[in-house]
Amino acid sequence: MSTIIEAARELPVIDEVDVVVAGGGPGGFPAAVAAARRGARVLLIERYGILGGLASGGMMGPLFGYAFRKTNLILGGIPVEILERLKALGGVRPDYIKQKGAVQFFPEMVKHVADHMVVESGAKLLLHAWVVDVVRQGDHIDAVIIESKSGRQAVRAKYFIDATGDGDLAYRLGCDYSKGRPADGKTQPMGTKFRIGGVDMAKAKEHDKASREFIAKAIDEGRIPSYHTFAGEVSDQGITLRPDESTPTVTRCAGDATNVHDLTRAEVKIRRDTLAIVDFYRQFVPGYENCYLMETPFAVGVRETRQIIGDYVLTGDDVLSSRRFDDTVARGCWFLDIHCPLGRYNGHSNLCDKKCSIKPDCIMKTKYSDQLFDNMFGFKVNDENMWYDIPYRCFVPNKSSNLLVSGRCLSADSGGMSSVRVIATCFAMGEAVGAAAAQCVKKGIAPRKVDVKALQDDLRSANVPL
Template sequence: MRTITEPSREVPVLAEADVVVCGGGPGGFPAAVAAARHGAKTILIERYGFMGGLATAGLVAPILGHTAHESDTPIVQGILKEVTERMHALGCAPSWEESLREWGIRFDAEALKVVIDEMCREAGVEVLLHTLVVDVVKEGDSIAAVMVENKSGRQAVVGKVFVDATGDADVAYRAGAPTTHGRAFDSRNQAMGSFFHLAGFGYPDTKRVKELHKLIRDRLREGRFRFYNEGFLNRNAYHTDHTSANMTRVGGDPTSVRDLTRAEMEVRREVWKLVRYLREEVRGFEDCYVQQTSFQVGPRESRQVVGPYALTGDDIRRGAKFEDAIARGSWWIDIHCPLGRTYPVHLCTAECPEGNSCPYWISQHESMLSMEELFPPKGDWYDIPYRCLLSVAVPNLLASGRCISATYEGMAGARVMGTCIAVGQAAGTAAALAVAEGVRPGDVDVSRLREVLREDGQLV
């Protein structure tokens, strides 16, 4: 590849803080709020004009992982419970008690945006929106500053402890910290996808929904559309005057700009193919329209920080518990086809209907798990150990959200938003304790960290 030498230059320091949180998604905003509430001068850097990550930019709903597996017993509370209750007060989510009886917390993305704004403002977090982390400056093994770009130009944000909540471990990667990417076999990560909302039609009754889903399933079999399921009428968000479908799928690397560009365009093309078909050929959908598509295509997985411990698929299946637990998860080993194959392919399991044409399946199928082997024990959960938040190479870095230290199978469960919010609260609390005690994050007293989390309403 041809290269160009960029001239050296003096870069102004935009801000200095105790804790710098990079990314405002489910792993980021709780970290910033928790750190600030515990007295740390905190800055949150977010690339979009709002926070919430895939919960807002991706329209991903509902928030999963808030209860034990197949149970209404809560395993996450703290900031997640507070966020839910604040959205409920706006008429944009169920109450916390109601949410425990559902498989996930339904919510309105616009309400979540303003709730996060309010929580950050009340906690005293300095928020930098429309700001992208582009590089890292180190002093020895530690990060001294992150370099950012925004409409004001190139600037530096200096800090003592940094939280990588970028989703793709961008800070760790640019700091030279070891990371993994995807499965060991070929480094492929799970497929990406986007939610979309449809409106402009009366919602059909149960019988008609089944008929329409069968209709789309038949078109999928014919190859007319490239979705991994037929559920275009699903309603996963809180309000029901529109659909909220999770059925698109594109294979690719979320850290590749070309793959991201291709994925965005492919998803839009498929959504509009569906809408044109509905308008032209399906009674009652003549005025159907796309109310909105997600602001960005949704990665499920990319880079993982290498920490002293990596959460594994076996940890998920046996409901592993750890002495240094700082969060809980209950979602299962949910691996969306890394090749991006669509219906009838859904998950990467031993039962894959197209396994004979998949190099991974051909090589690994004798050791692959079947569908019934992917879950934690009923009524149970697995712990996320604090060691998964640490970097083996950068002592003042904490990982949060879906870039924590985990194997390919481990991240397939820990990636959901309820778990990411719990991990984020722990990361921010640990960062504040490290600053207050004048120690590195790896030297934080984990017993004290767990005690503080419990005092703040978290379940550990």
């Protein structure tokens, strides 16, 4: 590969703040809000033109999957505030608390809720700007370098929160990380939801069992490029409140989402597959005779890339055993949601192909085998006391003195990440990390020196159950 030498240049420093939050998705904008509400001067930098990430433009959902335990929510604070603000805008059902498995919602409204919360908190916002590098002094970040239509610029801060999903800041700083399953480093595949209109939902539900059997056979025969038998999500799992729409989760593409070529291939493949799937539904699935494609996401959904190594690594065993920690700052409750890294289609089971030649090395068939299959759908849903704690140590990267991470790039193994990566949990993690950053600002201390008991008291005062 040939190379070029880029000439050195001086960059304008366009702002100096207490805390820079890189990434405005579910792990980012709550962090910015939490830090700003506690008095920190915050700048939130987001590469797209909207906040909310996969919960808004990514059309991913549902929200709060299994976050209810009988009559109790295991999450509080900003995650519940988001739901209440969505309710005020008609973005969730007025009685959403009755949807205990998951909460249907309109992704469009998440954009507006996130905008309002960030602006009201007093945090500054910079959209259409991509954090591309860090200026470092040893393990200390002095500034981040951003690229935008305004050119290449810099922002200084005392503390930084990496909510990029891929751990981009931590990676640039030189923090250690893992990626993918232990056997071969392959990550979970990329995928998207999409929205279909013109569905006769009553008819679809009536034929749901037969439709799933028919689609499973078609998948096995290679007639439909789908990995799942959903003929549209006809339960409470959707991202729409309209009765004639469905939002399937059926696309998949293997690849490394930190590789631009793999990202490009995934975008094109999944859009092509989406059209083929909708056409198949229209031709063969009862209730979908008059369906049409309404919307696809602004970007492919990424399930897994870098896991930044912190002072503790959350494991799949922690999830499955509902482990508690003295330094907990958030809760998780999703199952081990592991998708085949090879992007295999798997018909009825939504698990890996029993004939797959790599199964001896697959995380789904080894380390978590028995427990995974027992808990795959319905992780202790009926027990109001069952969740797992997420310790503060998971947000403090090694080889860093003023950086925190938030969202799916936290310190976790492949199994632990498969549960913690979901939207509602990322909301909770963001709030905890933002509150921790504010404590760092007030006391002038490194994230590793945070008084976790004081942080817990602070979060409890904000209605976060711990």
